Amino acid sequence: MVQIDPRRLLADLRRLAGFGKVGSGVDRPAFTPADIAARRWLEQRMREAGLDASIDRYGNVYGRTPGARRAVLIGSHTDSVPKGGWLDGALGVVYGLEIARACIEQGCGAGIDVISFQEEEGRYSPLLGARSFCGLLDEQSLPSNLIEAIAASGFGGEPARLERARHFAYLEAHIEQGPKLEAARRRIGVVSGIVGIRRARVAAQGRADHAGTTPMSMRRDAGATLVRLAHAVLERFAGMAGADTVWNIGALELQPGAANVVPSAASMQVEFRDMDEARLEAMRAALHDLVVQAGRGQVTVELEETARIAPAPMDPELAGVIAEAARSIGEEPLALPSGAGHDAMVLSRVVPSAMLFIPSIGGRSHDVAEDTAEEDIVLGCRVLARAVEHLARGME
Amino acid sequence: MVQIDPRRLLADLRRLAGFGKVGSGVDRPAFTPADIAARRWLEQRMREAGLDASIDRYGNVYGRTPGARRAVLIGSHTDSVPKGGWLDGALGVVYGLEIARACIEQGCGAGIDVISFQEEEGRYSPLLGARSFCGLLDEQSLPSNLIEAIAASGFGGEPARLERARHFAYLEAHIEQGPKLEAARRRIGVVSGIVGIRRARVAAQGRADHAGTTPMSMRRDAGATLVRLAHAVLERFAGMAGADTVWNIGALELQPGAANVVPSAASMQVEFRDMDEARLEAMRAALHDLVVQAGRGQVTVELEETARIAPAPMDPELAGVIAEAARSIGEEPLALPSGAGHDAMVLSRVVPSAMLFIPSIGGRSHDVAEDTAEEDIVLGCRVLARAVEHLARGME
Numbered sequence: 001m002v003q004i005d006p007r008r009l010l011a012d013l014r015r016l017a018g019f020g021k022v023g024s025g026v027d028r029p030a031f032t033p034a035d036i037a038a039r040r041w042l043e044q045r046m047r048e049a050g051l052d053a054s055i056d057r058y059g060n061v062y063g064r065t066p067g068a069r070r071a072v073l074i075g076s077h078t079d080s081v082p083k084g085g086w087l088d089g090a091l092g093v094v095y096g097l098e099i100a101r102a103c104i105e106q107g108c109g110a111g112i113d114v115i116s117f118q119e120e121e122g123r124y125s126p127l128l129g130a131r132s133f134c135g136l137l138d139e140q141s142l143p144s145n146l147i148e149a150i151a152a153s154g155f156g157g158e159p160a161r162l163e164r165a166r167h168f169a170y171l172e173a174h175i176e177q178g179p180k181l182e183a184a185r186r187r188i189g190v191v192s193g194i195v196g197i198r199r200a201r202v203a204a205q206g207r208a209d210h211a212g213t214t215p216m217s218m219r220r221d222a223g224a225t226l227v228r229l230a231h232a233v234l235e236r237f238a239g240m241a242g243a244d245t246v247w248n249i250g251a252l253e254l255q256p257g258a259a260n261v262v263p264s265a266a267s268m269q270v271e272f273r274d275m276d277e278a279r280l281e282a283m284r285a286a287l288h289d290l291v292v293q294a295g296r297g298q299v300t301v302e303l304e305e306t307a308r309i310a311p312a313p314m315d316p317e318l319a320g321v322i323a324e325a326a327r328s329i330g331e332e333p334l335a336l337p338s339g340a341g342h343d344a345m346v347l348s349r350v351v352p353s354a355m356l357f358i359p360s361i362g363g364r365s366h367d368v369a370e371d372t373a374e375e376d377i378v379l380g381c382r383v384l385a386r387a388v389e390h391l392a393r394g395m396e
Numbered sequence: 397m398v399q400i401d402p403r404r405l406l407a408d409l410r411r412l413a414g415f416g417k418v419g420s421g422v423d424r425p426a427f428t429p430a431d432i433a434a435r436r437w438l439e440q441r442m443r444e445a446g447l448d449a450s451i452d453r454y455g456n457v458y459g460r461t462p463g464a465r466r467a468v469l470i471g472s473h474t475d476s477v478p479k480g481g482w483l484d485g486a487l488g489v490v491y492g493l494e495i496a497r498a499c500i501e502q503g504c505g506a507g508i509d510v511i512s513f514q515e516e517e518g519r520y521s522p523l524l525g526a527r528s529f530c531g532l533l534d535e536q537s538l539p540s541n542l543i544e545a546i547a548a549s550g551f552g553g554e555p556a557r558l559e560r561a562r563h564f565a566y567l568e569a570h571i572e573q574g575p576k577l578e579a580a581r582r583r584i585g586v587v588s589g590i591v592g593i594r595r596a597r598v599a600a601q602g603r604a605d606h607a608g609t610t611p612m613s614m615r616r617d618a619g620a621t622l623v624r625l626a627h628a629v630l631e632r633f634a635g636m637a638g639a640d641t642v643w644n645i646g647a648l649e650l651q652p653g654a655a656n657v658v659p660s661a662a663s664m665q666v667e668f669r670d671m672d673e674a675r676l677e678a679m680r681a682a683l684h685d686l687v688v689q690a691g692r693g694q695v696t697v698e699l700e701e702t703a704r705i706a707p708a709p710m711d712p713e714l715a716g717v718i719a720e721a722a723r724s725i726g727e728e729p730l731a732l733p734s735g736a737g738h739d740a741m742v743l744s745r746v747v748p749s750a751m752l753f754i755p756s757i758g759g760r761s762h763d764v765a766e767d768t769a770e771e772d773i774v775l776g777c778r779v780l781a782r783a784v785e786h787l788a789r790g791m792e
Contacts, residue, residue, distance in 0.1 A: 178609030195608065199655050210761060211644035212591065212669050212735030213574030216637070218759075223645055224630055231627035234620055241612070248607035249619055250655045257647040259595050259665040259702075269655040273608050306655075339608030363614075365606060 002099070002108045002385050006378040009098045012045065013377070016078065016094060017086035025368025026086050030059065030079040030119035030128070031149040038078050039155075042093070042116055049101035051114060055155050059118030060129040061093075062160040065100065068111025072391050073162070073170045073351070074099060074384070075115035077129065077343055085175070085370025089120055089343075091358070091377070092173040099385045110392030113167065115160070117343045124149065130346035132159050162350060169318055169391055170353040172344045173384050175372055176336075179363030186334040187376050188326040188383055189357030190319050194338045194345045195244075195273040196280050196311035202229065202291060206299040208256060208264035223254040223263030225299040230268055232290050237272065237283060244337050245279065247272035275311045275337045312345040318354035318391075325386035331379065340365075356384055398495065398504045398781050402774040405494045408441065409773070412474065412490060413482035421764025422482050426455065426475040426515035426524070427545040434474050435551075438489070438512055445497035447510060452553040453546060455514030456525040457489075461496060464507025468787050469558070469566045469747070470495060470780070471511035472739055473525065481571070481766025485516055485739075487754070487773070488569040495781045506788030509563065511556070513739045520545065526742035528555050558746060565714055565787055566749040568740045569780050571768055572732075575759030582730040583772050584722040584779055585753030586715050590734045590741045591640070591669040592676050595703035598625065598687055602695040604652060604660035619650040619659030621695040626664055628686050633668065633679060640733050641675060643668035671707045671733045708741040714750035714787075721782035727775065736761075752780055 019041065020026045020034030028034045042061045046053035051063030061078070065071055076092025096114035103110055118129030124146035131137040142150075181189050206222035230249055237247045248271045254263040272283050288303060295301035319335075326333040338355060347353045358380035361371045415437065416422045416430030424430045438457045442449035447459030457474070461467055472488025492510035499506055513525030520542035527533040538546075577585050602618035626645055633643045644667045650659040668679050684699060691697035715731075722729040734751060743749045754776035757767045 176609065177606055178611070179614050180609075180611065183614065197608070209759065210573055210736060211646060211667060212593070212642060212737075213572065213576075213761070214642070214735070214759060215574075215576065215640070216634075216642055218575055218579070221644075223648065227623060227626045227630060227645065227648070230623045234623060238612075244611070246608060246610070246612055248617075248656070248658055249623065250607060250650065250657055250659060251653040252619065252623070252648060252650050253653075254646065254648050257649075259646045259667045260644070261646055262644055263646060271607060271655045339610070340606060341608075363605065363610060365609070 002102050002106055002389055004098050004102045004381050004385050009094065009378065009381055010374060012094050012097060013090060016090050022083055023368045024086065025084055025370060026080050027083050028080040029082055029121065029123040031153050035079050036153055039116065042078060045097060046114060049097060050104040051100055054157050056157040056160045057150060057155050058129050058132045058159060059153060059155050060133060060160050061116040063100065063114040065111045065113060069166070070168060071111030071113040071166050072388050073113045073115060073167045075117060075343065076172050076174060077118070077120035078116040079119055079121050081121050081366045083368055084366050085368065087175045087370060087372055088365065089174070091175060095173045095381045095384050098381055099388055102385065108389065108392065110388060112388060120343050127343060127346050130343040134162055134346050134350045136346060136349065167351055170344065170347040170351050171384060171387065172342060173356045173380055174342060175360045175365060175370065176357040177340050177360055177365035180336050181334055181357060181359040182363065184334050186332065187359060187379055188331045188333040189336050190323045190333045191314050191338045191355035191357060192319065192335050193275050193311055193313035194342060195275050196277055197271065197273050197307055197309040198280050198284055198305065199269065199271045199307035200287060201267060201269055201304045201306050202301065203265070203267040204299050204301045205265050206263065209262040211260045211262050214262060219262050220298040221262050222266040222299050225294055225297065225301065226252070226266035226268060229290060229294040229301065233270060233287060236286050236290060240282060240286065242274065242276065242279060245272065245274045246339060273339055277311055312348045314344070314348060314354045315352035318352050321390050322354055322356050322383065322387045325390060326383045328386060329382060331383065356380060398498050398502055398785055400494050400498045400777050400781050405490065405774065405777055406770060408490050408493060409486060412486050418479055419764045420482065421480055421766060422476050423479050424476040425478055425517065425519040427549050431475050432549055435512065438474060441493060442510060445493060446500040447496055450553050451551050452556045453551050454525050454528045454555060455549060455551050456529060456556050457512040458556040459496065459510045461500070461507045461509060465562070466564055467507030467509040467562050468784050469509045469511060469563045471513060472568050472570060473514070473516035474512040475515055475517055477517050477762050479764055480762050481764065483571050483766060483768055484761065485570070487571060491569045491777045491780050494777055495784055498781065504785065504788065506784060508784060516739055523739060523742050526739040530558055530742050530746045532742060532745065563747055566740065566743040566747050567780060567783065568738060569752045569776055570738060571756045571761060571766065572753040573736050573756055573761035576732055577730055577753060577755040578759065580730050582728065583755060583775055584727045584729040585732050586719045586729045587710050587734045587751035587753060588715065588731050589671050589707055589709035590738060591671050592673060592707035593667065593669050593703055593705040594676050594680055594701065595665065595667045596683060597663060597665055597700045597702050598697065599663040600695050600697045601661050602659065605658040607656045607658050610658060615658050616694040617658050618662040618695050621690055621693065621697065622648070622662035622664060625686060625690040625697065629666060629683060632682050632686060636678060636682065638670060638672065638675060641668065641670045642735060669735055673707055708744045710740070710744060710750045711748035714748050717786050718750055718752050718779065718783045721786060722779045724782060725778060727779065752776060
């Protein structure tokens with residue numbers, strides 16, 4: 001049985017958090033000097049672990065187990081949002097490093113490849129590294145500022161690629177970034193899938209009028225129309241939601257925005273997420289109907305879909321292996337969807353993929369306040385190592 | 397019967413509009429070079445009309461009929477909002493100039509004093525000139541930027557003052573700044589009073605959360621709370637409104653304002669106006685109740701009253717004189733409240749006051765697009781002159 005080294009695991013996580021350190025978090029967006037330095041350090045650390053390590057031109061840091069014919073791929077990303085948390089994607093990468101290192105030291109015989117994808121967070125183009133690795137990146141249409149960042153990085157290797165004959169499973173560990181594990185008092189989450197996202201901008205156009213002299217009946221009040229519509233959307237969505245459906249009106253503004261002027265224009269951003277594509281489609285249709293109804297008066301109302309990301313179910317069999325690994329250590333896992341996007345969203349399109357979550361203290365993430373108890377960090381790595389061992393038996 | 401000179405009236409209005417001219421409007425806020433030049437021109441024009449004219453230290457341009465023991469005061473203001481209309485306050489001032497001029501020329505015997513109050517629009521402190529004239533200005537607590545503007549203006553005269561023994565009526569003509577006359581196909585409005593105004597800022601404080609990973613039940617969504625509250629306010633106010641009550645949610649914003657972040661904070665500005673103080677008070681109480689209800693959940697909601705201006709009823713007898721003057725020329729006037737503030741709001745506290753409205757094309761005002769048909773401009777002056785004649789008979 002592979003034994004991971006908890007002190008080495010935590011020490012590597014702490015060392016990685018030294019790159020771009022801000023308070024208790026990190027500021028390490030893709031292609032910043034801190035990100036580049038962190039990736040060079042990681043490449044070196046993979047070599048010390050006995051992996052064949054390299055960095056490709058997009059910044060993916062990739063370590064392969066030498067001599068293996070088949071391998072489990074373990075990874076995530078080491079870039080962060082501006083002023084983000086120290087664990088986020090770094091956790092899943094260092095789990096992979098520690099498990100591969102322990103396995104090579106202890107001669108467990110399993111092939112383990114480890115990867116830190118570049119630019120998961122979307123400073124230029126989200127999930128860049130994962131898309132390249134999976135052959136899903138259109139290299140001819142990269143934004144020019146990204147091309148410049150790549151050129152300036154000094155990374156130059158040929159793009160690393162998933163090998164279908166070699167890679168039979170992708171495993172990604174991550175902090176939950178939400179409060180569900182903590183609320184349920186569970187320490188291990190097994191992700192059923194990554195939710196689909198729909199996002200729309202709703203804009204109302206009326207007419208500015210003096211709010212003292214214009215009778216209510218003669219107004220074309222874009223603000224009142226949008227407030228009524230926003231209220232109706234909240235009510236309607238609540239009525240059609242499943243247990244894990246979420247929705248948000250994150251932005252709403254009125255123009256010109258003065259107390260004594262009837263708003264001439266108003267807009268809002270509506271977002272909703274669910275694992276069920278049919279429910280997402282029903283919510284989209286409901287939003288559309290409400291917009292059409294709202295636009296039947298003196299104010300024009302328009303809907304523009306600004307994002308549509310399909311749900312990405314995880315592989316049930318692989319998820320079952322993680323759940324079983326947790327139980328074998330005495331931890332009953334919680335099955336839950338991931339409400340946030342991850343590299344596994346891309347990987348799951350080309351290889352069976354699964355994700356393990358550990359708790360986020362207070363549900364915090366994408367903030368320097370993000371943290372997880374050390375015992376939970378260590379436990380998550382033990383569970384993942386156990387799952388890899390199980391898969392390794394199938395490799396032979 | 398005093399005969400005003402339509403061509404001279406219109407020519408003076410056009411000349412005044414040359415000061416600070418922008419397109420078809422004017423940009424002439426108080427104490428700007430354009431405003432100062434316009435006031436100097438007006439003082440000269442009053443002298444040419446035979447009035448004793450002067451400018452006081454606040455910029456009030458004041459012309460008195462020499463030798464009169466009692467006088468009707470006619471006025472308004474010649475300062476404008478930034479990029480405002482050419483008529484607005486200028487109309488009432490030039491009406492006064494033309495009526496006094498015609499009266500002096502034609503020996504009608506009535507005492508007519510004319511005034512252009514300074515700073516009605518509130519670049520520094522709204523209704524400044526009218527408050528000074530009525531002895532309602534606290535000269536010890538003027539804002540420092542206003543004190544600097546006064547010093548730089550070169551105006552230095554002792555403050556002009558209302559004389560209770562002399563001034564027995566104040567008449568102010570103004571464009572309607574709304575669509576009611578046009579909609580009712582009337583050319584003369586007689587103002588019943590200037591509405592009271594209440595204004596409040598409502599602020600909700602919740603907690604920012606990841607909109608994908610935080611279950612609906614665990615959010616403290618300041619945005620959703622405020623949207624529900626705003627909707628309830630619109631519904632409640634509609635149920636308690638009189639025919640002329642108006643209300644407006646002119647500003648509403650969410651923080652931080654990103655599609656994928658649950659709003660941590662939200663605020664809105666609510667304004668309502670009515671002639672009836674009791675109704676204003678009932679609306680304030682209703683708003684307060686709704687805010688208290690909204691704050692009973694996971695989000696804190698607070699209400700801050702930011703403006704409270706009492707309704708200013710016009711003198712019914714004087715209003716009747718204007719209405720009768722209109723009818724004597726064959727125009728049936730429309731009685732209506734003024735939804736906007738005017739110098740008459742201050743004057744009515746110390747002297748019987750009345751206002752006459754002429755139509756605003758399309759209801760436009762506080763914009764360079766503001767305009768009124770020339771025939772309506774001339775008609776309004778004729779009606780006001782007839783009313784002054786009627787009052788003059790009472791003076792003798």
